[in-house]
Amino acid sequence: MFCSVRFQKAKEIFFKYVPMGAVWLYLIGVAVFYALMSVLLPTLNGDNIEHIHSSFLVATGEVPYRDFFQHHNPLLWYLFAPVAKLFSYNATIAEAACFVSFLVFLKSLVYVYRICSGFLCDKFWGLTAAAVIATPGGKLFAVDFRPDNYMIFCLTGGIYYYFSYLKEKKPAFLTVAFLWFFVGFMFAQKALFPLFFLGLTGLYFWYKKEIVTKDLIKALILPLAGCGAFLLYLYHYDMVELYFKSNYTFNLNLADGFEMTKIAEFPIYIAVLMCVGWGGVIGALLSCNKYWIVCAFLFVSEYLQRRFYFSPYSYYYWTLVYFAALCGMPLLWKLNGKNRAVSLVVLGGLFYLFIRTVGVYYDYYQDSKEKPYLPDYITRQITPCDYVFNGDGMMYNIFGKDPAYYWQLIGQLDVIGEQTGIKPKPDINQLIRELKPKFVFGMNYFNKFSSESGRKEIVHYLDMDLIKTYYEVTPFNPIYVLKKEYDNRACVKDMVSGKWRYAD
Structure with a gap:
């Protein structure tokens, strides 16, 4: 008891x-x-x-x-x-x-x-x-x-x-x-x-x-x-x-x-x-x-x-x-x-x-502790004037300028945005020619939706001759960086608008 x-x-x-x-x-x-x-x-x-x-x-x-x-x-x-x-x-x-x-x-x-x-x-x-x-x-x-x-x-x-x-x-x-x-x-x-x-x-x-x-x-x-x-x-x-x-x-x-x-x-x-x-x-x-x-x-x-x-x-x-x-x-x-x-x-x-x-x-x-880190790598190398193109299903641009209105999940969100009537998809090759972004993605962009359903469909064909002319590969293949001979533009701040731009 x-x-x-x-x-x-x-x-x-x-x-x-x-x-x-x-x-x-x-x-x-x-x-x-x-x-x-x-x-x-x-x-x-x-x-x-x-x-x-x-x-x-x-x-x-x-x-x-x-x-x-x-x-x-x-x-x-x-x-x-x-x-x-x-x-x-x-x-x-x-x-x-x-x-x-x-x-x-x-x-x-x-x-x-x-x-x-x-x-x-x-x-x-x-x-x-x-x-x-x-x-x-x-x-x-x-x-x-x-x-x-x-x-x-x-x-x-x-x-x-x-x-x-x-x-x-x-x-x-x-x-x-x-x-x-x-x-x-x-x-x-x-x-x-x-x-x-x-x-x-x-x-x-x-x-x-x-x-x-x-x-x-x-x-x-x-x-x-x-x-x-x-x-x-x-x-x-x-x-x-x-x-x-x-x-x-x-x-x-x-x-x-x-x-x-x-x-x-x-x-x-x-x-x-x-x-x-x-x-x-x-x-x-x-x-x-x-x-x-x-x-x-x-x-x-x-x-x-x-x-x-x-x-x-x-x-x-x-x-x-x-x-x-x-x-x-x-x-x-x-x-x-x-x-x-x-x-x-x-x-x-x-x-x-x-x-x-x-x-x-x-x-x-x-x-992962010893591996280099892509977003940090890019952030350390860009100026306030530099453009950065995010990749196919990849996001690494924190502070760079966006070359296009659609900037994240290209091949997915821009496809739906165009169908919705917001804005048309960007012409990636034309933007690379005009703006020469500091970093670009060196492969085609696929439609994420059709890819996940088992159908490979390319949304943006990348001109690899264009990439090879202006860019060289980084340690983070397929991310490419602008060659030094094309990356000598002075970066200045417009005192009127407060925006950063390349000097003429």
């Missing part, structure tokens, strides 16, 4: 402190891992270069959509433009951008914890929800410098304040929630999907008189004013139609172009999380917790969109991962109340994934 009491007491102490300590240890370990990988591994992937370069173009006075092609909303580039200007012609800007993204990611996890612990479950499972989202997969999407990460941060913040209003009925909470939702849209227009379904829940709660009409009207003032200001910005630059073509028509056509590769397979750990999320949907329907039901509604709507419309790469599931964690953790919390071993199983799975991922990235680090 005495031994049984002692065992029961030890068991209580174990389950009271060990799981909580383990989840904190896990979160700290993951945070350190993300920080180290951002510093030690090359972070200039295609998306990071795209948005750093766009920020730099904005910093130099260029206007998105009008002066250079983009198909995202512009807030990220304008906010980051001062940083891009500060780090001009220094490739370490990637580390700065990823560090900012890392901080934003951590704050989004804080909101996840506050949503769970305040409205869905207890503190331990709130931390576990954050840990589930933070689990690094095959790629470190969490610290990438892409608008989606900032959009998700705003959505989680908005949901937290939305729930806080429903609970406490303080008008300021609803105002802050709607402002967060609007800012999330200004980072990425794909926020419209979850915002539409959040709007439906808002109409329901308004109908049920859980949202006061006066509070709703006040909360709409700032977002509507922001929309008006954004429309004035587009009208000022005479690009209202161009914006809608670039951000909506183009992206719809982009989805159609992927044909056989529109839906990526779930990585195993995400597939498991989806099962937990669907279990959470059933639990939410059986509960009377309106917050859980809203999270389940968001999860189902996002899941259906991602699995049956367009998700060509696994990072498209990033928002879905958040909603699955929010929907699934209350279920695990309830199951853990009946069998506390559930928490140990979840933590064991998380630590297994983490250790496995650390091993993969350690091997990657060992393979």
Whole structure:
């Protein structure tokens, strides 16, 4: 009897402190891992270069959509433009951008914890929800410098304040929630999907008189004013139609172009999380917790969109991962109340994934640490006057001038842009003759969409005689650099326009 009491007491102490300590240890370990990988591994992937370069173009006075092609909303580039200007012609800007993204990611996890612990479950499972989202997969999407990460941060913040209003009925909470939702849209227009379904829940709660009409009207003032200001910005630059073509028509056509590769397979750990999320949907329907039901509604709507419309790469599931964690953790919390071993199983799975991922990235680090790095190589050799042509499926131009309106993923985005009626595809050979970019891609450009569907189709034939005349190969074949006899142009700054140009 005495031994049984002692065992029961030890068991209580174990389950009271060990799981909580383990989840904190896990979160700290993951945070350190993300920080180290951002510093030690090359972070200039295609998306990071795209948005750093766009920020730099904005910093130099260029206007998105009008002066250079983009198909995202512009807030990220304008906010980051001062940083891009500060780090001009220094490739370490990637580390700065990823560090900012890392901080934003951590704050989004804080909101996840506050949503769970305040409205869905207890503190331990709130931390576990954050840990589930933070689990690094095959790629470190969490610290990438892409608008989606900032959009998700705003959505989680908005949901937290939305729930806080429903609970406490303080008008300021609803105002802050709607402002967060609007800012999330200004980072990425794909926020419209979850915002539409959040709007439906808002109409329901308004109908049920859980949202006061006066509070709703006040909360709409700032977002509507922001929309008006954004429309004035587009009208000022005479690009209202161009914006809608670039951000909506183009992206719809982009989805159609992927044909056989529109839906990526779930990585195993995400597939498991989806099962937990669907279990959470059933639990939410059986509960009377309106917050859980809203999270389940968001999860189902996002899941259906991602699995049956367009998700060509696994990072498209990033928002879905958040909603699955929010929907699934209350279920695990309830199951853990009946069998506390559930928490140990979840933590064991998380630590297994983490250790496995650390091993993969350690091997990657060992393979890449001595290799030269193309974006850094180019950044060190260009002047503010030099043009750089990105390659077929390759992005390496951070600070160079773009020879054409379409500058990223040539052979893909320019194909869809021309079909959409934005602007015609560039004549690459003619631009090389006229501008003599400092760096060019020395191979033909293929249609990415047809290539991924098994049909090789050349979009841009490159004149190799032209390349051999003016260029020589770099250590990064097939990237070519302008021969020195053609690269003796003086670079001067026009004191009137503030733009850099070659001296006559």
